[in-house]
Amino acid sequence: MTSSLKPWTLFVFLLFLTLAVPTQVFAQRSPLIMKHADSLAVARKRGTLLLVGRVHFVHDSVNVRTQRATWNKDGDVIACEGGFLFTHPSGWIDAHTGVYQKKKGTASATGDVHAGDSARTYYATGEYVVYDRENEVLTMPDKPRLYYYDKRDTVLAGKKDTVVDTVTVVAKRIIYNKKESFAEGHGKASITHKDVVITAEDMTYDRKEDYAQGVGDVVITHEDIRVSSDRMNYSKKNDFAEAFGHVKVTQNEMVVTCDTGYFDRKNNWMAMKGNPTFDMKSYHLTGDSIFLTLDSTGRSMKSALVIRNAHGTQKEDPKKGAPGSVTEAFGDTLYAQFDGNKIERLYVNLNARGFFYETDLEAYQNIMNGQRLDMYFDKGKMDHAVVSGTAQSIYYYVKKDRTVSGMNEATGDTIFIQFDPAKNAVKKLRMLGGSTTPSSGRYVDLEKENNRKKLTEASPGNDKMGSAPGGNPGPASKPKAKASASGTKDSKTFASRKIKKKLQSKE
Numbered sequence: 001m002t003s004s005l006k007p008w009t010l011f012v013f014l015l016f017l018t019l020a021v022p023t024q025v026f027a028q029r030s031p032l033i034m035k036h037a038d039s040l041a042v043a044r045k046r047g048t049l050l051l052v053g054r055v056h057f058v059h060d061s062v063n064v065r066t067q068r069a070t071w072n073k074d075g076d077v078i079a080c081e082g083g084f085l086f087t088h089p090s091g092w093i094d095a096h097t098g099v100y101q102k103k104k105g106t107a108s109a110t111g112d113v114h115a116g117d118s119a120r121t122y123y124a125t126g127e128y129v130v131y132d133r134e135n136e137v138l139t140m141p142d143k144p145r146l147y148y149y150d151k152r153d154t155v156l157a158g159k160k161d162t163v164v165d166t167v168t169v170v171a172k173r174i175i176y177n178k179k180e181s182f183a184e185g186h187g188k189a190s191i192t193h194k195d196v197v198i199t200a201e202d203m204t205y206d207r208k209e210d211y212a213q214g215v216g217d218v219v220i221t222h223e224d225i226r227v228s229s230d231r232m233n234y235s236k237k238n239d240f241a242e243a244f245g246h247v248k249v250t251q252n253e254m255v256v257t258c259d260t261g262y263f264d265r266k267n268n269w270m271a272m273k274g275n276p277t278f279d280m281k282s283y284h285l286t287g288d289s290i291f292l293t294l295d296s297t298g299r300s301m302k303s304a305l306v307i308r309n310a311h312g313t314q315k316e317d318p319k320k321g322a323p324g325s326v327t328e329a330f331g332d333t334l335y336a337q338f339d340g341n342k343i344e345r346l347y348v349n350l351n352a353r354g355f356f357y358e359t360d361l362e363a364y365q366n367i368m369n370g371q372r373l374d375m376y377f378d379k380g381k382m383d384h385a386v387v388s389g390t391a392q393s394i395y396y397y398v399k400k401d402r403t404v405s406g407m408n409e410a411t412g413d414t415i416f417i418q419f420d421p422a423k424n425a426v427k428k429l430r431m432l433g434g435s436t437t438p439s440s441g442r443y444v445d446l447e448k449e450n451n452r453k454k455l456t457e458a459s460p461g462n463d464k465m466g467s468a469p470g471g472n473p474g475p476a477s478k479p480k481a482k483a484s485a486s487g488t489k490d491s492k493t494f495a496s497r498k499i500k501k502k503l504q505s506k507e
Contacts, residue, residue, distance in 0.1 A: 032059045032076050032102045037069075047074040055080070057100070062133070063087045064100050064107075076102035084109055086131070090178065091117035093131060105133040113140075117178065123147045124176065136178040144174040146183055148207055167236070168192040169205055181207035189214070193236055196222045200232070210236035218243070224299065225251045227263060239266040247272070253341070254280040254301065256292070268294040268302075278304060282380075283343060284313040287334065301338040310334035312346060316380065323402075324359040327382060329373060346375040356382065364396040364404055366426075368417070381421040391415040395426050396446075406446050412439035 038053025049071045057064040057071075057078055067082025077099065084098025086107045096111030108130045109115075115131070115138060116123040127142035140146070148167040172187030182204065185191070189203035191212050201216030211233070214220075218232040220241055230245030241263040249256040249263075249270065259274025270292040272278075278285040278292065280301060287306035295302050306312065312334050318324040332350035336343055348354065352373035355365045371389025375382060387393060393415050397406045412431035420427040433439030 030060045032057060032078070034071065043070065045072075048072050052082075055082075059100075059102055061089050062100070064098075066098070088133065089118075090136065091115065093129060095129070107131045107133065121149055122176070122178070123149070124174075126174075138174075138176040138178065140174045140176070141172075144172075145170050146174050146176055148205075166193075167205070167207075169203075171203070183207070191234075196220065196234075196236075198232070198234055212236065222265065225249070227261070229261070238264075240264050251299070254278075256290070258290070265298065268296065268298045270294075278306075280341060282315045282317070283336070284315075285334070285336065286311045301341050303338065304334075304336040306334040306336075308332060310348065312336060312348075314343065314346075314380075318359065323361070325356060325381075326359065326362075327354070327356040327375070329354040329375065331373065342380045343377050345377065346373075348373040348375075352387075354385075354387075358398070360402060361396070361398065361404065364398075365394075366396060367392070367394040368415070369393075370415075378421050382419050383421055384419060385417045387415040387417070388413065391431075393417065393429070395429070398425065404446055407444045408441065409444070410439075410441045 034051065035056040035058050037051040037055045039051070041050040041052075042048075043050050051069045051071060053067065055064075055066045055069045057069075063086075064078055064080065065083075065085040065087075066080035068080070069082075070079045071077075072079075080098045080100075084093070084095045086093040086098060086100060086109065093107060093109050093113065093115045095109030095113040098107060098109040100107045108128070110128050113126050113129045114124070115129055124138060124140060124144065124146045126140040126144035128140065129144075130139040131137070132139075146169040148169075150165040150167075151163070169183050169185050169189070169191050171185030171189035173185070175184040175186075177183070185203040185205075187201065188199070189201065190197060190199040191203060191205055191214075192198075198212055198214055198218065198220045200214030200218040203212060203214045205212045214232045214234075216230070218229050220227045220232060220234060220243075227241065227243055227247070227249050229243035229247045232244070233242040234240070243261040243263070245259065247256075247258045247261040249261065256270065256272060256276065256278050258272035258276035260272070262271040264270075271289070272292075273289040276287065276290040278290055285304055285306050287310040288308035289306070291305040291307070293302040293304075294300065310329075310331050310333055312329045314327040316325045329346055329348045329352070331348035331352040333348070335345075335347040335349075337345040337347075349372050352368075352370050354368040354373050354375065357365045368385060368387045368391075370387040370391040372387075374386040374388075376384050391410075391412050391414055393408075393410045395408045395410075395417070396404050397408070399405050408426075408429065410429060410431050412433050414432040416428075416430040416432075417426060418428035419425065431439035431441060
């Protein structure tokens with residue numbers, strides 16, 4: 001009974017060893033067979049044969065074809081000079097010359113190299129390629145290009161069609177792992193997909209995840225949008241990019257800079273943090289973080305949200321003899337709404353502060369302060385504003401000759417200010433008081449203040465006379481009455497003389 005089990009046990013053990021040995025080991029042990037050659041000659045080098053004419057070698061599932069080959073039988077190496085066609089179950093390589101090393105399981109090809117797979121999911125070109133058969137890795141160090149093909153079935157006009165989506169990888173050196181569908185590009189690398197182009201010093205592309213990463217002078221362009229950074233990740237599947245370090249975004253007249261940026265091309269939004277700045281035509285925004293949305297076309301600004309330490313500036317250049325203007329707003333949160341890249345509304349919340357002035361009267365800054373500030377614009381010019389929550393405002397009146405005639409101060413729970421965009425002046429002002437902040441207003445006639453100041457300065461003992469530049473009285477300040485002890489005494493003497501005269505007349 002025992003002796004009859006021994007042969008069976010030995011068979012099972014040998015079968016286990018057979019299954020445990022990797023297939024590649026058998027491939028290396030299987031012989032390299034010359035299937036055909038028109039002529040064969042022995043070379044001077046020992047163990048080397050010269051083969052000419054329709055040369056065909058077979059090794060396991062590998063086929064090598066050429067018109068001229070040198071076969072080193074001892075080293076199991078075939079050097080092909082008359083063309084090189086290397087085929088294997090998962091693909092092929094075609095080139096001017098090539099070498100197949102059976103023991104190493106590698107094939108190298110030189111001169112106008114073309115490579116691909118039988119399923120046509122990728123195609124590669126270059127001047128030199130090394131293929132690692134065991135790991136299914138292509139290394140291309142000379143003028144390489146790698147093309148990925150994704151086939152999708154679609155229905156157009158009721159007819160079924162197959163659309164091929166292509167991703168192109170270019171670099172000085174490319175390493176492609178077919179097994180993992182993963183490519184590395186080193187040295188001036190680029191990835192192109194439709195109208196999206198990414199360039200960097202070094203890049204990787206994971207085909208399974210449709211995910212690209214770039215390092216070193218990274219630039220991504222899409223139509224008129226350009227994003228540059230030190231490092232970037234891009235999801236082709238989600239059309240989403242992350243940029244890190246010295247980030248800069250340009251689109252037409254828009255320029256955005258930050259330390260870290262996120263860009264959703266599918267949903268047309270951008271988010272920036274780390275010293276972000278936004279500039280577009282005459283608009284400038286800064287804060288701790290900025291969130292931008294674009295219109296459905298992705299070409300025009302729709303809105304901008306600035307969170308914490310928000311600061312917004314709008315500058316209008318002088319036009320047709322009219323002075324330019326500057327509007328600035330500060331607060332915890334700032335929201336700007338645009339139409340055709342022109343601002344429509346500016347909203348500032350929490351500790352809102354704003355001012356505006358005309359460039360030829362920079363010293364006269366019209367002020368709007370409160371907990372909340374809403375500013376509305378018409379064709380880029382301020383139309384009206386609402387200041388709420390402990391509201392305060394100061395407005396200067398400017399005459400046609402560009403002199404400042406007066407100043408209006410207002411406080412209240414809410415202040416409504418209506419502007420005349422054509423004249424860039426206040427048209428109407430209305431105040432509402434509350435339980436904590438009753439409404440109040442004060443008008444200061446700056447021309448009278450200026451005249452009084454001139455008279456005071458012209459009085460005896462004052463040698464100097466002057467006024468603000470351009471004849472303007474200067475920003476309002478409360479005049480201080482000047483009196484001396486002698487002046488007081490003289491006025492009392494004059495009053496006593498008048499009383500005496502009245503008494504004498506009655507007598």
